[in-house]
Amino acid sequence: MLVEHARNVLGMADAAHAESMTDGDLIITPLSCSLDGRTIDVDLVGGTLLSSLHGGVKTVTEFTTCNYGLDPARRDIASSGGMRTSGVDGSGEPRAVERDDHPFFVATLYQPQLRSSPSAPHPVWSGFLSSSR
């Protein structure tokens, strides 16, 4: 979703994901430490949709399977052109983003579906479906 943003909103026509492409401007690169199969603590940014979905909680622990993420040197891509960073890891790298010009546009570098149960649906999915009605 950040590649689409970079290409079509920011006008970076050759923005690319290093997992699927070898040329172009590789903005999504292998994480220095793979997150695959791990849990991560995500600090939520106050005032964001994601933060409000979680009821103002400061930090959430999430499961992830991701090996790639935004190049830390390109962090600005996640906070420009209507995109804003809504969750960061311990070193301040974006782990969740959303659009401030859209009713519900949420992207995560973790899988909220892995911590959902019938008795405790994950707020991201509940919020998504609420906004889809």
Add this chain to the structure above:
Amino acid sequence: MRVLLVIDLPPAARYHRATVEALGHAAAALGAPLDLRVVASDAADLGEVRDGVEGVVIGPGSPYRREAAVWDVVRTARERGTPLVGT
């Protein structure tokens, strides 16, 4: 509500199952019937995003078979204000 899930992982794969189940948990809690349409990236239909669905999910499992189709789906949902989650 009609939701489109774009995912290349097969239905039996853990992350595919978890995605469908999590949407089901949320729908049940809301008391809202969920009409979930699942397509692979190389079968994604932009017409459906424009006219047929109230929400779009980009599922886990990159790289996608047809990445450009995923970008097209994201762009359409972004421009039309269709609720979207990508994980």
